[in-house]
Amino acid sequence: MAITSRTGGSGEGSSRGAAVRVQLQAHLWPLGGQREPRFDLEAVCQRLELDSPPRDHEPAQRHLQGNLHETELAGGVSHCGGVTSPNTQHTFTARRWTATENAPKQGLVWRAAIHEYGNVQQAGSDERTHALQPFAVLDSTSVSQCGKSVLKLAAPSLLNDYYTNLLDCSCDGIIALALGSSVYLWNSETRALVGHLAPSPQPGRAYLQTISCLSWSRDGRTLCIGTRRGEMQLWDVEQKKSMRRLWSHQSVVMALSWKQQLLSSGSVLGHIHHVDPRAPSPLVGAVVQKEAICSLQWAPGEDCLASGSTEGLLCIWDGDIAGVTRSHQPITTMTQPSAVKAMGWCPWQRKMIATGGGLKDGELRIWDTDLGTCVTSANTKSQICSLRWAEKKRYLVTGHGLPHHQVTCWSSEFPSLSPLYQLRAHSDRVLHLAINSDSTPIFSAGADQRFHIWDM
Known part of the structure; x- marks a missing residue:
């Protein structure tokens, strides 16, 4: 089976097939050539199927099933829920998000700054x-x-x-820059390294979670980090502690954007999730775009959301994010000849x-x-x-x-x-x-x- 990469070169990918190749690559070669010791092809195929929009034509008002949330798999076994209705969607997501507590322990840990890095x-x-x-x-x-x-x-x-989004500046002037599997925090006013978030050592794991995107909250208090394995980590940088780890996507998290305390994320297979990290069951809304998401941004007035795809679609969504529905459509769609x-x-x-x-x-x-x-x-x-x-x-x-x-x-x-x-x-x-x-x-x-x- 031939598998190619979008990383490097011109960097601009093509269609759904490219997205699937990227997802397979993330599981096969997470370190650019090293194979994961516990690689299970069947589990990967099931995961891709769960992350993909269904092939059948669902009724317009039917709500998403467990595959929308790109549910986590353990040893190839799915933990997805059943069909939800508008009144039961949080019950539907509760099991999924409760499982976060039992997620793999590998994550980022705070490391103190090495001050000579910032010396001129x-x-x-x-x-x-x-x-x-x-x-x-x-x-x-x-x-x-x-x-x-x-x-x-x-x-x-x-x-x-x-397609990555690895640099952001907070309203307080703190630069966050992802380098490989770590995030470095640098004060642009004092021009000194504040610290960095690095993977915690975990015996028996040969791969690292390469970071694909990051974004500061608008108040500059929280940094969200998305990985190629579908995880989002939220950090209180001032307190130097992890706030929460969310396994929202099971494909690459491509883009992030904040709406006050709510966080929106887009995946390589076209899923846009809206989560409230403060809630026990964080998923509060989701929609599906046909192509891979490569950019996502709430408008300054937070009344609408823009999403860009690898196939040149610029979609504008209304600000009503409640509900997990596949029938929700953008209010405006514009097209350009290359990825947005x-x-x-x-x-x-x-x-x-x-x-x-x-x-x-x-x-x-x-x-x-x-x-x-x-x-x-x-x-x-x-x-x-x-x-x-x-x-x-x-x-x-x-x-x-x-x-x-x-x-x-x-x-x-x-x-x-x-x-x-x-x-x-x-x-x-x-x-x-x-x-x-x-x-x-x-x-x-x-x-x-x-x-x-x-x-x-």
């Missing part, structure tokens, strides 16, 4: 000496880029995968959303979600890997792949788009962007395993 090295020092230290300063000399300065830091083991991975709502034009096209497209688009139409666009002639809005500065920032691997700042005087700055220092595609709340520095992480701070 002398200019001109040998970069190789510090190449393995996350957030070690590799170049403390300001490099002029259209009048803007850049600081280069190390980001070893950053996964070169177009780079995506972001405009903070000051509440119904406007920006998307970036992939390798075969390269178009930056602004959409009116009320009308479902593209109001303006710009051809960047390069892959757009990431996208962020700078609210206070009122510009749009995009991170690019070939040919220049640049960060571009755009003026956003609707309905026009024009580039203000093109910032070049990365030597490979700019996979992730983050912006501090005051919109002054821009943070970028690239496939060159470098983390840059652009002083704007």
Whole structure:
């Protein structure tokens, strides 16, 4: 059986078959070539079947069965529940979520910061000496880029995968960056490493849970981490303790977004789950999109949710997340020629959303979600890997792949788009962007395993 990967290369996958190949790869080769000791092909096939939408045509009002939640399997045995009705959905989910207490004990643990990682090295020092230290300063000399300065830091083991979401900045300026199976926390104001979350040692397990996405809650108190094995871990970073582990998906958790205290997640096989981590039975709503989810974001007013797929669909869902139904449909659907991975709502034009096209497209688009139409666009002639809005500065920032691997700042005087700055220092595609709340520095992480701070 031939199995291929979407990781590396152009990074842009194809359809449902690619999603299944990724899921098989996650079980076969979790460490990029090492086979899991207790690999059970039958269990994997059952898991994929549970995670897949049913082939039969269900009545429009029929609610999801146990396969929607991508229930956990132990030794190939399913623990899914039965059919639910609107009045019994929490009973339906109770057994699933209670089983979380008996989930495998392997998880992330808090590790103290190694303070020398944050120390500025002398200019001109040998970069190789510090190449393995996350957030070690590799170049403390300001490099002029259209009048803007850049600081280069190390980001070893950053996964070169177009579909991951591994960088986020909290409202308090704490950077979270996933490097392999660990998450490093770095204070952007003091420029010091705060600590990191690393896998706890577990005898007899040859694999690590590679992190696929992460997201800060809007109040900056909670960090959620999603893995390639379908787990979500919630951390109170201030208290340095794990709040909860949720096995919501049994496929790769591709994207996360918060709505106040509620958390939405999207999986590689198209499931969107809405959970309340405070509740005994956290699952409060779910819908299914046809293609793999690769981006997810609640609007600034939290009245609607946008989801982007690997097949180029941008779906807008209403804010009513209650209920576990397969019949729920998006209120608006828009299409672009490539994956909707780079995506972001405009903070000051509440119904406007920006998307970036992939390798075969390269178009930056602004959409009116009320009308479902593209109001303006710009051809960047390069892959757009990431996208962020700078609210206070009122510009749009995009991170690019070939040919220049640049960060571009755009003026956003609707309905026009024009580039203000093109910032070049990365030597490979700019996979992730983050912006501090005051919109002054821009943070970028690239496939060159470098983390840059652009002083704007």
